[in-house]
Amino acid sequence: KAGVTQTPRYLIKTRGQQVTLSCSPISGHRSVSWYQQTPGQGLQFLFEYFSETQRNKGNFPGRFSGRQFSNSRSEMNVSTLELGDSALYLCASRLEGPGELFFGEGSRLTVL
Amino acid sequence: KQEVTQIPAALSVPEGENLVLNCSFTDSAIYNLQWFRQDPGKGLTSLLLIQSSQREQTSGRLNASLDKSSGRSTLYIAASQPGDSATYLCAVIGTAGNKLTFGGGTRVLVKP
Numbered sequence: 001k002a003g004v005t006q007t008p009r010y011l012i013k014t015r016g017q018q019v020t021l022s023c024s025p026i027s028g029h030r031s032v033s034w035y036q037q038t039p040g041q042g043l044q045f046l047f048e049y050f051s052e053t054q055r056n057k058g059n060f061p062g063r064f065s066g067r068q069f070s071n072s073r074s075e076m077n078v079s080t081l082e083l084g085d086s087a088l089y090l091c092a093s094r095l096e097g098p099g100e101l102f103f104g105e106g107s108r109l110t111v112l
Numbered sequence: 113k114q115e116v117t118q119i120p121a122a123l124s125v126p127e128g129e130n131l132v133l134n135c136s137f138t139d140s141a142i143y144n145l146q147w148f149r150q151d152p153g154k155g156l157t158s159l160l161l162i163q164s165s166q167r168e169q170t171s172g173r174l175n176a177s178l179d180k181s182s183g184r185s186t187l188y189i190a191a192s193q194p195g196d197s198a199t200y201l202c203a204v205i206g207t208a209g210n211k212l213t214f215g216g217g218t219r220v221l222v223k224p
Contacts, residue, residue, distance in 0.1 A: 101203070
């Protein structure tokens with residue numbers, strides 16, 4: 001059974017650009033959540049989607065957005081990139097409700 | 113607001129010693145608690161999930177306990193090996209909106 005797949009794994013952008021990250025959940029999982037991990041702030045929750053609807057949202061500016069498609073795949077977008085957006089972005093999926101969470105390998109974003 | 117704390121932030125032990133990792137949380141209204149392992153630059157690997165109705169969960173050399181009333185969980189790793197060197201994170205899923213809150217992690221080094 002395939003795990004959570006995130007693409008791209010690594011990317012470099014410059015300030016002001018935008019980026020789109022993709023996440024394919026484990027087959028059958030309908031909930032997808034996104035996290036930002038930095039050395040200074042640790043793991044911070046961005047948002048969670050379930051059946052194409054945003055269910056929860058963390059405390060991030062509107063530059064961070066996401067969506068979920070009918071096949072449960074999810075994308076997150078960061079517009080007008082800032083240096084501080086450099087981080088490991090992790091996606092996780094679960095069946096539904098408070099079930100076990102499974103993570104992908106992450107997308108490492110570097111903003112220059 | 114749920115707060116999750118892991119102390120110590122780092123520890124070093126000789127190979128063969130048992131590891132004891134602590135996790136405390138402020139709000140006992142949780143569905144479950146999950147322990148993860150993270151290797152440098154990688155995603156999170158799920159180790160154990162303890163449901164709020166359980167007192168402990170075991171998998172191989174790993175044993176996790178949960179005392180919901182006191183807001184504490186402990187992860188025990190028996191007979192540590194150098195391959196156990198990693199960062200260990202705990203996360204609680206609250207009953208309000210199934211939101212996941214992470215601790216800051218404990219970085220473990222097992223010396224051969």
